[in-house]
Amino acid sequence: MYEQHSTIGGKVHRIEQDGYSWGFGASLFTMPELLDELFILCGKDPAQYYHYTRIDPVCRYFYADGTRLDAWAETDRFAAEVQQQTGEPAVKVKQYLERIAKLYDVTKDIFLFRSLHRWRTYADRNALRSLLHLPQIGIGGKMHKANEEAFSDSRIVQLFDRYATYNGSDPYLAPATLNVISHLEYNKGAYFLEDGMPMLTRSLYQLALDMGVEFVTSCTVTGIHVEDGNTTGIKTGGAFVPADIVVSNMDVVYTYRRLMPEQQAPARYLDQPRSSSAIIFYWGMDRIFPELDLHNIFFSSDYAEEFRMLSTEQDISDDPTIYIYISSKKQPTHAPQGGENWFVLINAPHDSGQDWDAVAARVRANVIARLSRELGVDIASCIATETVNHPGTIDSKTGSYLGALYGSSSNNVLAAFLRHPNFSRSIEGLYFCGGSVHPGGGVPLCLLSAHIIDDLLSNKKA
Ligand SMILES: Cc1cc2nc3c(=O)[nH]c(=O)nc-3n(C[C@H](O)[C@H](O)[C@H](O)COP(=O)(O)OP(=O)(O)OC[C@H]3O[C@@H](n4cnc5c(N)ncnc54)[C@H](O)[C@@H]3O)c2cc1C
Structure with a gap:
């Protein structure tokens, strides 16, 4: 395993500053069974490596x-809360959650668990069932429209529209099938990994060491060597490392452009519009905010305008939705006593040449003004230490093309079919995993991408 930085973890590495610690990116942990499955497949007990709680x-x-x-x-409690706070009938919430559970059941075999790009997938009974059901599951409609049809209260429409951002999409453009995303949180559950998401990196690293994987850090891969249509190895600076199977977890666009510019790149995959990005402020706060929980959302007053700015103007509205994740609520060691580690994320367009330092300064002022109003304290005066990432630094630090968080966007009805497959069609022995390829971004889907590669290799041997 070759990693360009001295520490591993990419978008899940730990940032430490002045006694505070944050994860670089991922904060919400869903589908923990996929992580467990990996450890069990390796003959290990997950509990020896990590713990999580719902x-x-x-x-x-x-x-x-x-x-x-x-x-x-808990569904009944959530539905009752919705009814109490907004007047939206609890029964509608329960019906919606049942519908998205069915949607997940129908779509998972084709869109998540298998390669979309092998004929073998479509010969499977479950996948065929998915295909036959596609017209009934609203593949033609848009996410926002479907949510507007489901709920009469605009606040609940906004709540469920938000899930488009989990794969960097726009709810006003994304297909209604993406409403399936909230199923993972509401029906399957959201979890806290003890010691935060960087624990994921530490556990996987330890598992890999235990399984005999060798890590070479501070080592940038500079090329993938191909001869007569076969992978023969990788180049790292001056060295050549022979290998007849190469798996790239680098963004697929940069894999082609930087590591094998002489190969013809599959434009129909690589030219797809990029997903959104983010500006993240990592704030070390000098006090505790009891009114905040682990995950918090401060919604904008005009969601349609916010997404119009993101998708059409490639800019961030002056009234953006603000996400605040505070892992020290569960893991007090992530902040000095009496303080909190705020991870403040604002959706941003991918990089198209914006002056990100200037944008981040403007967004910071707007965020501080809104939070100060809502929480009744001067937020700026509570920030003891801070650092920031934006689309430009996400690109330069993790090698994500244009700083997109999840590779290509899913705003198009065919987007799932237009993500790069987990294998190369023209180069034997070359495979792709991670957030920029099928089935998509986010920790669970990245784990599934690795699973699909394992299936592809096993089928090849069979
Ligand atoms: C701000 C943010 C919030 C997110 N929130 C969530 C969330 O709440 N829940 C969730 O599940 N997911 C979330 N994600 C997505 C999740 O973190 C990623 O999908 C996941 O970590 C996998 O990332 P990746 O496949 O893009 O690879 P990365 O994590 O980017 O890893 C790629 C690695 O390759 C290395 N590399 C690149 N080029 C080279 C080279 N030439 N040579 C050697 N090494 C190289 C990089 O340094 C990096 O370590 C979030 C991501 C971000 C950025």
């Missing part, structure tokens, strides 16, 4: 009109 509430919502709502893990 969180409740999953998220605390703050609306621009002053409404506050807790999204409880």
